[in-house]
Amino acid sequence: MAALGEAAARWAPGLWRRAVRTAAWLRGRRFASGGTQSPPTFGLLLDIDGVLVRGHQVIPAAQEAFRRLLDPQGQLRVPVVFVTNAGNISQCSKAEELSAQLGFQVEPDQVILSHSPMKLFSQHHDRRMLVSGQGPLVENARALGFKHLVTVDELRAAFPVLDMVDLQRRPKTTLLPRSDFPAIEGVLLLGEPVRWETSLQLITDVLLSDGNPGTGLATAPYPHLPVLASNTDLLWMAEAKMPRFGHGTFLLCLEAIYRKLTGRELCYSGLTGKPSLLTYRYAEGLLARQAARRGWAAPIRSLYAVGDNPMSDIYGANLFHQHLQTQQEGAARSCASILVCTGVYGPQAPSPTVPALGSEGSPFHGHRDFGFRPELLQAAHVVSDLHEAVQLVLRKEGWAL
Amino acid sequence: MAALGEAAARWAPGLWRRAVRTAAWLRGRRFASGGTQSPPTFGLLLDIDGVLVRGHQVIPAAQEAFRRLLDPQGQLRVPVVFVTNAGNISQCSKAEELSAQLGFQVEPDQVILSHSPMKLFSQHHDRRMLVSGQGPLVENARALGFKHLVTVDELRAAFPVLDMVDLQRRPKTTLLPRSDFPAIEGVLLLGEPVRWETSLQLITDVLLSDGNPGTGLATAPYPHLPVLASNTDLLWMAEAKMPRFGHGTFLLCLEAIYRKLTGRELCYSGLTGKPSLLTYRYAEGLLARQAARRGWAAPIRSLYAVGDNPMSDIYGANLFHQHLQTQQEGAARSCASILVCTGVYGPQAPSPTVPALGSEGSPFHGHRDFGFRPELLQAAHVVSDLHEAVQLVLRKEGWAL
DSSP states (O other), rough: HHHHHHHHHHHHHHHHHHHHHHHHHHSSOTTTTSSSOOSSSSSEEEBHHHHTTTTTEOOOOHHHHHHHHTTTSSSSSOOOEOOOOOSSHHHHHHHHHHHHHTSSOOOGEEEOOOEEGGOOOOOGGTSEEEEESSSSHHHHHHHOOOEEEEEEHHHHHOOOOOSSGGGGOSSSSSSOOSOOOHHHHHHESSSOOOOOOHHHHHHHHHHHHOOOTTTTTSSSSSSSEEEEEEEOOOOOSSSSSOEEOOOHHHHHHHHHHHHHSSSOOOOOSEEEEOOOOOHHHHHHHHHHHHHHHHHHOSOOEEEEEEEEESSIIIIHHHHHEEEEEEEOSSSSSEEEEEEEESSOOOOSOOOOOSSTTOTTTOOOOGGGGGGGOOGSSSOOOSSHHHHHHHHHHHHHHTTTO | HHHHHHHHHHHHHHHHHHHHHHHHHTTTTTOOOOSSSOOOEEEEEEETTTTTTEEEEOHHHHHHHHHBBBOOOOOOOEEEEEEEOOSSOOHHHHHHHHHHTTTTTTGGEEETTGGGGGOOOOGTTSSSEEEEOOOSHHHHHHTTTTOOEEHHHHHHHHOOGGGSSSSGGGSOOOOOOOOOOOOOEEEEEOOOSSSSHHHHHHHHHHHHTTHHHHHHOSSOSSSSSOEEEEOOOOEOOSSSOOEOOHHHHHHHHHHHHHHHHHHHHHOEEEESSSOHHHHHHHHHHHEEEEEHTTTTOOOOEEEEEEEEEEIIIHHHHHHHHHHHHHSSSSSEEEEEEEESSSSOOOSSOTTTOOOOOTTTTOOSOGGGGGGGGGGGGGGGGESSHHHHHHHHHHTTOOOOO
């Protein structure tokens, strides 16, 4: 947590200052939203899975909500960012997918993936990083600024004797170890990979060998190489009745293995995605830029974060709200958490893996590094769905429904 | 541990009594070993990986050892069983593989795989079991006596929305949930599977839903359905310089996930493979039967267990030796542990994941359920390799080298 706080303090002010400069430049231009409505002083951070869609299905209430948020020209009346903990997709693809699902143009810079704030980790961008995840993995890592990448598959090809779990994929002959493979200098975990056994083994090998998995070391180095990870969600809600494993479950396995093997804790040099403060600071910056681009001169004072997952959406929004009470690098003064019941959380029939909030002895589903502060799981507002959430926000801000 | 002790007390005497009856029947037949040597009163339990072979390579000292153990007719002079924690192979294939590697005929009933003692778990044989592992999985489970089996792949095909990690394998359309799939009544973990994310998810779903993974339950049942597992080895030694993940690493992940989701511990109704007592009792029974079949009338009093892994081979042999000091259902009175340095353990250059024995603060690499008793990690004898081990045994037993 300390590392995240520092990183946020270090980077987000710059981002926000850039946004403010853009706003000043645009202020003279025409007021783009038209009509008599004064410019918005609030913005929305919307989660995607369990709020807008569930699996392949668009949630009808989300479509209704956007009918209220769009002006007659099909333009958003308020700044909106889509903040997802998904990571195995590109910003552009996610924006296209959302545009098709919601029926209006969503821009790539309205989409914040779990790893988007890693653009700010420039101190690691020149390291040779082992990257884990799936989908457009290398493209995503490059877009974040990482220049020297080795995928788990590439490492496996260089050292075939490391990956022995799958009997069908074991090397059939004895192979000479490679000695010309440059050392790995860090680990970048962008999203849940496939074949967890392979990634867990090779990442562990890299950490225990100080980046030279073809060798054996007498003592595992500690602290180990830097590990950056995005998306600590243990679970997420898809079409199945019970929640599905997220990247947080993969991280949990990696942490358990590292602890069992070495007797020490795996340490992250950076964690991004909800509920990390860094993600909310990053979102605040993008909302300010969006408002500036639209020519809305008023600073965005109030944020509303809508989500279905108490452990990421609500915890993160409340954490950021608390943070804003003491430190304000940007314009925002509050971040209200709004919990919807269309996803992971359902007050009537909680899933066995998502116990009712605050029930005694509930297991803690958040990531180890975010600590367990049960009061941060309590949403400022609990509503049925996104439509109700948007009505609530517009009413609170004195806007016409 | 308590459950294992009870199971051993319940089952092994019967096995041993059968062996003794066979011995009595065979006693009148000719003394098969020939020569003047009196019949052996000792037997060998030999680990395979890291003792006989390492990856594809036969360890030369193992070949030398067998030159001492075979008579001029190419028959073993003493009873020998090969006790491996491997499980993703059939007994027949393993016997054939060993025969080819060692240059003499190894019989299938000389091979004890990690799950072989599950033949004794007849109270679970009629349950509908979800089975996890690879290789000849269903054949192995059937050979153990389990009659009603569902593989992870079959469960996945019945409920495609459960397995969501691999983007490429997600269902492309919305599917109706099946309601005609009979409930699963237990989980059988025979060896490390491939695609751990799929097995971890589906096994967890089965446990949390009380065997009906298409549904969601308000509360996860506890105690959960019976879980039987074989091979708790965290690591094993292949060709790579550092040890590789074994089935114990998969179990560690499953346990960590179950604990994180429910706040409770995953419980095993049975654990087999080294270092479980049950495996050593089972091996003792097979050695007695082998001696009987060879017409060796003398009871097998002394066992020697040779292995490379302190946590499974040495811990298990010492545990069994302790057990024999107070309870003797069979003929054996002792089980001496002999550690070789051709595998996981190397006294000069310990791997980072296998710290020197007894070093301060060494992490515990054994399975949670076997407790941590550091004194059981100390081998009765430490030798270079199997050849030295066999020479030691023959000398101790007063046999000609």
